[in-house]
Amino acid sequence: MRVEIFEDAAAATRAAADDLSGTLSLPNTRTLMVAGGNTPIDLYREIAGRGLPLRHLNVFVLDEYVGVPESDPRTCTNLLRRTVAEAWKVPARQYFGLSPVDGFALASVREHEARIGRMGGLDAVILGLGRNGHLGFNEPGSEPDSGARVLGLDESSIQANRRWFGGDYAPSKGATVGLSTVVAARHTWMLAFGEPKAEAVRAMVKASPDLSCPASWLQGASDVRVFLDRAAAAGL
Numbered sequence: 001m002r003v004e005i006f007e008d009a010a011a012a013t014r015a016a017a018d019d020l021s022g023t024l025s026l027p028n029t030r031t032l033m034v035a036g037g038n039t040p041i042d043l044y045r046e047i048a049g050r051g052l053p054l055r056h057l058n059v060f061v062l063d064e065y066v067g068v069p070e071s072d073p074r075t076c077t078n079l080l081r082r083t084v085a086e087a088w089k090v091p092a093r094q095y096f097g098l099s100p101v102d103g104f105a106l107a108s109v110r111e112h113e114a115r116i117g118r119m120g121g122l123d124a125v126i127l128g129l130g131r132n133g134h135l136g137f138n139e140p141g142s143e144p145d146s147g148a149r150v151l152g153l154d155e156s157s158i159q160a161n162r163r164w165f166g167g168d169y170a171p172s173k174g175a176t177v178g179l180s181t182v183v184a185a186r187h188t189w190m191l192a193f194g195e196p197k198a199e200a201v202r203a204m205v206k207a208s209p210d211l212s213c214p215a216s217w218l219q220g221a222s223d224v225r226v227f228l229d230r231a232a233a234a235g236l
Contacts, residue, residue, distance in 0.1 A: 001219055003205060003226040005233040009193040010042070012227040017046040019225060020126070020189055025052050029123045031116065033060045033177065034084050035136065036076035037164070039128035039191050041083060048087035057090050060116060062127070063136035063176040064098035065161060066105045066150055068169050075100050098175055106150045109175040113148035116177070122185035129192040132156050133200040133213035135182055137174030144209070144217040147178035183217050188224040190215075195231040202235030 006012040023029055024047065034040070064076045072078065077097030085095035096115065099108035116122060132140055132154055139154050153161070153174050162170035182188075192201050203213035205226065210216055218224050228236075 001224045005228050009229045012229050013042045016227040031058050031119050031123045033062050033122050033125040035062045035128045036079050037128045044083045054088045058094045059085050060096045061098050064100050065171040066173040067102050067171045068100045105175040109148040113177050124187045125185040127190045129200050133215045135214050137176035138179050138214045140212050142214045145180045150175045183221050190226045192232045193229045197232045198234040201232050
């Protein structure tokens with residue numbers, strides 16, 4: 001795990017984009033998984049502004065809120081379609097989202113993960129870090145060999161969801177690709193910014209891998225590059 005610390009989130013984002021651009025542009029980088037949320041959005045914009053040749057990518061969503069209307073622009077699938085697939089000019093047929101509809105979400109995420117497997121796994125993944133150490137909606141208690149599933153969310157995640165949706169929704173369930181698929185990615189970029197992430201960053205980087213911090217399982221991944229601002233790195 002390679003950790004880099006920058007003065008602020010903007011500097012960390014630019015450095016991550018510099019590092020990521022070369023790998024994304026390689027024709028043998030075929031499968032990319034992307035996370036939603038606030039942290040990586042500026043990274044996606046930075047990549048979009050560079051005009052890289054990225055039509056070879058197959059882009060997969062990491063996770064999805066369950067119980068939100070499919071048409072809401074703030075679902076992970078709709079957000080990432082705009083900020084990644086369309087902004088990077090990835091063909092629509094090579095973008096794979098998830099259903100947020102209760103009753104369909106489980107089958108959707110299981111097929112999503114199976115498709116990744118049929119394509120040979122993930123070449124690259126871009127992640128944010130939850131305050132409780134979650135990756136996607138793999139909440140504390142998630143096993144490193146966990147697969148795609150729908151699960152109930154921790155209260156901290158529910159409150160983060162409430163803020164994300166401006167109080168319109170506060171989803172208590174999420175669909176997520178499992179840690180077995182995420183940790184097996186050949187290259188991983190992780191971004192974490194702000195003092196509220198400092199304890200999760202410390203557990204991810206310094207503590208022994210443990211169920212209490214799902215991100216700590218990344219210590220066993222093949223190539224993990226972590227980009228932090230000084231506030232998020234305060235516990236290191």
